Amino acid sequence: MLYAFAALFCFQLLGExxxxxxxxxxxxxxxxxxxxxxxxxxxxxxxxxxxxxxSGLLQNMMLLFIPAIVGVMLHFERIAREWLPFLAAxxxxxAVTLVVTACTLRWLLRKQPAAGECAP
Numbered sequence: 001m002l003y004a005f006a007a008l009f010c011f012q013l014l015g016e017x018x019x020x021x022x023x024x025x026x027x028x029x030x031x032x033x034x035x036x037x038x039x040x041x042x043x044x045x046x047x048x049x050x051x052x053x054x055s056g057l058l059q060n061m062m063l064l065f066i067p068a069i070v071g072v073m074l075h076f077e078r079i080a081r082e083w084l085p086f087l088a089a090x091x092x093x094x095a096v097t098l099v100v101t102a103c104t105l106r107w108l109l110r111k112q113p114a115a116g117e118c119a120p
Contacts, residue, residue, distance in 0.1 A: 015029060
């Protein structure tokens with residue numbers, strides 16, 4: 001577990017460093033996740049320790065959102081004044097997520113062999 005947390009933090013640190021050095025308009029954490037994805041793709045599998053740790057983090061993900069929720073509550077007056085952009089962003093983000101998820105599922109189902117067929 002310690003190995004997996006160290007790997008996650010190292011990829012985040014590397015992502016932050018690359019974003020700052022190259023002046024990229026991306027969050028460093030996103031760049032770190034992309035680098036982690038590339039490393040896992042190059043390895044061809046997810047290391048067992050990383051899989052167990054990520055599974056544990058995903059099961060407790062709501063705890064990771066508490067700081068963001070508190071931040072929103074601290075700026076509640078601003079949200080009350082500018083509610084329309086927040087509403088549009090929330091609905092637009094949900095719609096984009098739904099469409100991308102549906103398209104990905106459709107693409108994955110086409111690549112899956114039909115019931116009763118043998119995979120090549």
